[in-house]
Amino acid sequence: MANRTDQLLRSAWTDEPPQLPPQALRWLRQETGLTDAWTPTRGLTAPPSELPDKAREVLDGIVGADHVLTDGPGRLGRTGGLSYLDLLAHKGIGEVSVPDAVVLPANPAEVADVVRACAELGLDVVPFGGGTSVVGGVKAANRSIVLDLARLDQLVLVDEVSRLAVLQAGMRAPDAEKALAEYGFTLGHVPQSFERATIGGFAATRSAGQASSGYGRFEDMVEGVRVATPRGEVRFGIAPASAAGPDLRHLMIGSEGAFGVITEVTVRIRPVPRIRRYEGFVLDGWDQAAEAVRALAQDRVLADVTRLSDVDETRVSFALTGGLKAQGLGAYLKLRGVRQPCLLILGWEVRDKRELAMRRAAAMSRLRGAVRLGRVLGEAWRHGRFNGPRQRDALMNAGVCVETLETATHWSQLHELYDKVRRALTGSLQRPIIMCHISHAYETGASLYFTAIAPRSIDDPAGQWQRAKTAACQAIAGIGTISHHHAVGVDHAPYLPGEIGDLGVEVLAAVKNTLDPAGILNPGKLIAP
């Protein structure tokens, strides 16, 4: 088991490096002034483990010696997540902290024992699920252990009457879907990290999937959590809703392993939809297109997947994938009077044709003026929906600085936020392409998801992105949330006081101090040191 996981985790960096198609590379060079593919030379090696003998003995006693890894590759594979800076680090740029051991408990009880033991040993613990954090949420520290939840991969229980399932935290999303599908159910949570991310990670980070308009954010699916803390286990959530004081589930959802290790999640499940219908549309101009999405959201007729790209993202996605076909599409759109095409993907996942017809008609009536591009484009998007990380790898290998960031705000401030973040990124990167989409719409507001592409700095590739990211975070502060679905981790922790106040951070610290008085759990994440 440990080996399988290990393989999976390393694959992001050791697989045959993905390459951009030649015409995409040509186009990029033209657009951004990208000069030459730049390949880092230095590989990584792990320093020897300094896990004290006493600790090794205790951990071996709990999980068995086979499940305490101290080898270099095993530890290197869990040094961090998948942010651009993490990937740079794995290419030899920047510092990497390597844990002294990777511990793989078999079940919630073993997790509880490991956490308690580490508190006694004074050993920092970084909980690790799919390792897909892009905000430093699973950044390892020197003199720490990584608690890998890969062996907690069981579907514990399905309650078909209540439509609930109990899933172990280390279960990866595709495995969870496979197991639930045997009962005819789905979770419907499909973030871009779907292929690798875990149930516990979704809960710990307040994940939102691409179908959040239909299935809700992950927090909307969580009916209960089981959490191992150094002070003992807690379980929150006994009913579909409660007025028995503050909702402590919402304290654990988004706690990023800093309060405890989520070991089981009770989730709401739904029947697998019989029909999935994805379509592409083009609207003219970002402002008008965002207004259309607002109408869908506020009239509560959103498709289950509703995703609107801005003009630049539309242009790039047509250019990078379309080739000749995209040229034809461009001509067609011009003919239809569309000057500033914005691609809108709508996806319905429904029980029958009648529901599809009703919901589709309701949406269509709010999209007057939209040019229908049909199901081919919608399906193409659906099939490529998890390709983002691979595309990013290809771009990185072509010498590109490429990263994403996201935020959300209320509708009345959306355009201001959009403009400010774009300006911040444009101003701090040279000849960048800044793309944006709305992928999560609510009655009162929406998310904005930015992708920045620029020729990578040769001298200071990490600093190049750090400066751009800082500028973007400062632009977000006071208008939007510092994260709509990527979480806080290390990277956003400095901005949290601005969002919830110093007193809010003190509240978080008080909760942490109650559950983790030794402060061993994921230190530096969520709450800045």
Place this chain on the structure above:
Amino acid sequence: MANRTDQLLRSAWTDEPPQLPPQALRWLRQETGLTDAWTPTRGLTAPPSELPDKAREVLDGIVGADHVLTDGPGRLGRTGGLSYLDLLAHKGIGEVSVPDAVVLPANPAEVADVVRACAELGLDVVPFGGGTSVVGGVKAANRSIVLDLARLDQLVLVDEVSRLAVLQAGMRAPDAEKALAEYGFTLGHVPQSFERATIGGFAATRSAGQASSGYGRFEDMVEGVRVATPRGEVRFGIAPASAAGPDLRHLMIGSEGAFGVITEVTVRIRPVPRIRRYEGFVLDGWDQAAEAVRALAQDRVLADVTRLSDVDETRVSFALTGGLKAQGLGAYLKLRGVRQPCLLILGWEVRDKRELAMRRAAAMSRLRGAVRLGRVLGEAWRHGRFNGPRQRDALMNAGVCVETLETATHWSQLHELYDKVRRALTGSLQRPIIMCHISHAYETGASLYFTAIAPRSIDDPAGQWQRAKTAACQAIAGIGTISHHHAVGVDHAPYLPGEIGDLGVEVLAAVKNTLDPAGILNPGKLIAP
């Protein structure tokens, strides 16, 4: 202002006492063995205020002397809420703790000042909104002040684009609806306490309205809160959704004035529905009827109001309100083969006929076998929907022990919970009538709302209900939540550790200690002393 509020608050006990219609009284005597109307004799008088001069001076300085009430009636009117035991106490049965003063700040800044000053003075503060708590949530203490939010009654801001409104916490629900209606919007939050309850109270208690299936629970409407704590103000909620750590709004929602005083709430608003359509149906047998509601909830075609009465509640409501008409209805239902009538009220609040037709058809297709009683019955329910408290007063004046309690659980445990609570109440009251309804249905479960009626004990009227309530709470523990929408207050605090664990209670205490280190805010509520 103070006087108006004062009048309103006293009215529950000083108005002409409501009386049951003679035929209802006859029916009750027959059913329960109720013997004679029993009227308590002792009225209440307030002990003199012992507010220290220094405190008086400080409070006068903040809110003005006119807004610090120390007169008897003013203080007596805010000694507690509207539970059966509260009402008994106001009839002279049981102990009443009377605060030393009622303080009425004008705005959030004054609330913050009062709270901070009281922390310095070591003076306990009981925040007070509509005073409708039925769980001891606003029970005053001797040597405390009541912080009455009645003057925070302003609509601060309407953001029509984002469909958000900022409401001051002391605004009563009808006033909030009136103010929002001028902009064409509604909140749609209509609990039975609607006529008196306040926006801040809804948030502080995790209220759920009768139309929760359509508009959501109050927590679903809250986009942001502004809270005055002894350590300063906090504001949570900058975006429609966020992954910036735990959702601290959910720590304030349901905090019952123990962490801080909610002064403003930012709420999601919706256009006033153009069509309201309420209909009555009868289903045969509780189990089958509950299954029908489950189908509506799990297929996500609930009406905005969905309320199912069990056989006894249906029987009583027909008997108490129907008279001859009810007899005709009974015969008709028998003719239609209905042996165990369960009344189902469905209410749709929609934008147009098309939406009504679609949603109604979707619901109807899950209600095969239901007997339609039409709109007259639905409308009758709608117009009487806030009459519960008045009916209870009439029953009390007729010598009846009458109280409600509620819980919620997942569908697979609903019948077990229903049976256990019924048995507990039946076993601890003599010749009672126990009624129940589902008024809040979710995909994964539902609420159960019980009403108990029995001849009031002459010797020990308070103890009679306390024993029944204890039995019911013990029956709920481990299967359902101790409260679905009445909150914790004093009455449910002993059961909270059973629901969230001792460690969960420690977390709440740590949060309280951070925001209210002197422990002056609503002591004894939420967290048992």
